[in-house]
Amino acid sequence: MKYPIAIEPGDDATAWGVVVPDLPGCFSAADNGIDDAIENAKEAIALWIEDAIANSETIPKPSCITELQKSGEYDGWIWAIAEVDPALVDDTIERINITLPRRILALLDRRAKSAGESRSGYIAHMTLMQ
Incomplete structure (x- = not known):
């Protein structure tokens, strides 16, 4: 643009x-x-x-x-x-592949669950909060 x-x-x-x-x-x-x-x-x-x-x-x-x-x-x-x-x-949904240590992934999942969001939703939400 x-x-x-x-x-x-x-x-x-x-x-x-x-x-x-x-x-x-x-x-x-x-x-x-x-x-x-x-x-x-x-x-x-x-x-x-x-x-x-x-x-x-x-x-x-x-x-x-x-x-x-x-x-x-x-x-x-x-x-x-x-x-x-x-x-x-552009709000087109795109599948990505990321690599994280298991402990980080487990922490991410716990925080997402606590926030009532999916893993992807939580990552998107946290990114927009910056």
Whole structure:
């Protein structure tokens, strides 16, 4: 997924500001230039999407930069694309094979049972809690 981002240039005294117009409230900043601003925007987008999914909200599709530029809201800003892994919004079930020591597997199973979840459900739940 490729989201357009608007980057407000910074300098030695001011951070580079980043806004993701398609994702309300999604913004970021960087101290060390445009490359860091884009990387930080990718992280902000991923966190925004994770939060939206956790709250059962719809994930807006990315807009076209030229359409966003027409608003004039970010005149003088630099436009770029922040590409994030589409797996962030993919809920396709996938079977995996992992290797764990038996004692860890036993502990995992006890904790899953105590939480009233399956092994897979418990692993997913604990991952999302981070």
